[in-house]
């Protein structure tokens with residue numbers, strides 16, 4: 244008897260069984276991400292399936308704390324408390340500012356509890372920082388997550404409006420009983436000469452395709468977003484250098500994912516650790532090495548991946564606009580999708 248695992252797309256599974264390639268297709272992580280997948284398939288609701296992102300949070304958490312957890316399903320590991328969402332005793336008017344993963348999950352949970360939910364996203368589509376994954380072929384499940392959460396929230400009864408920022412005036416006029424502030428974070432761009440140049444692209448803006456990317460790239464910043472970007476550029480056949488001030492890269496990735504990332508990175512890119520970026524030019528980034536030597540790391544396109552900062556100004560503006568307020572996700576402190584999703588879910592349970 245042949246078996247195949249590791250899939251999350253029902254049509255792929257059906258094709259494998261129908262073609263005789265295997266007798267059984269099994270699912271592991273996919274059922275953590277969405278235990279209701281079989282039911283959704285039976286009811287022709289495939290578009291509601293939350294697809295596993297292959298992010299390795301579940302396996303890393305198990306190794307670190309012996310607990311099971313899924314980045315995008317806050318119920319996992321707490322099944323003893325019940326899989327059902329308890330209806331709220333009093334229906335409230337809930338306003339959610341921001342349509343990233345945390346805001347969307349908050350809308351989904353709050354709507355399932357019977358609240359009257361309005362989520363406003365200032366950009367023309369939801370997803371928040373997940374939109375930046377659109378350009379990475381190996382991160383498509385993560386990119387799609389925003390659209391799936393939106394669909395789930397809307398089908399649960401939430402109203403979602405794009406192109407509408409929640410300002411103080413808007414919130415005061417709307418008079419919500421509860422306000423969830425999920426306004427995310429913005430890229431850090433330190434005052435390094437040339438970092439505002441024409442050849443510099445913020446890593447989160449690549450999906451906008453506003454500037455061309457040449458065949459010779461320097462990625463500035465070796466956190467997980469810089470590393471994944473460098474791998475993507477390397478896979479496209481570009482010459483890629485990565486500059487990181489610390490002694491190592493991808494330190495913010497989870498323990499099961501990091502070795503896989505590093506393996507790919509070192510095969511596809513030249514990595515410079517202990518390099519402090521001094522100046523960005525059209526030819527690349529002038530850096531100071533650990534030994535104090537000045538060197539040019541070459542690349543005609545520079546991708547800036549130097550981290551994020553919470554949008555605290557908007558948080559401060561909105562903080563007193565309702566009797567119940569929660570600040571979640573990156574707006575609270577820059578973190579992970581896991582944190583944003585869990586905080587969104589629990590903020591909605593508290594209302």
Ligand code: SF4
Nearest residue numbers: 295296298299301314
């Ligand atoms: S934690 Fe990540 S890899 Fe694990 S099941 Fe959830 S989405 Fe999939």
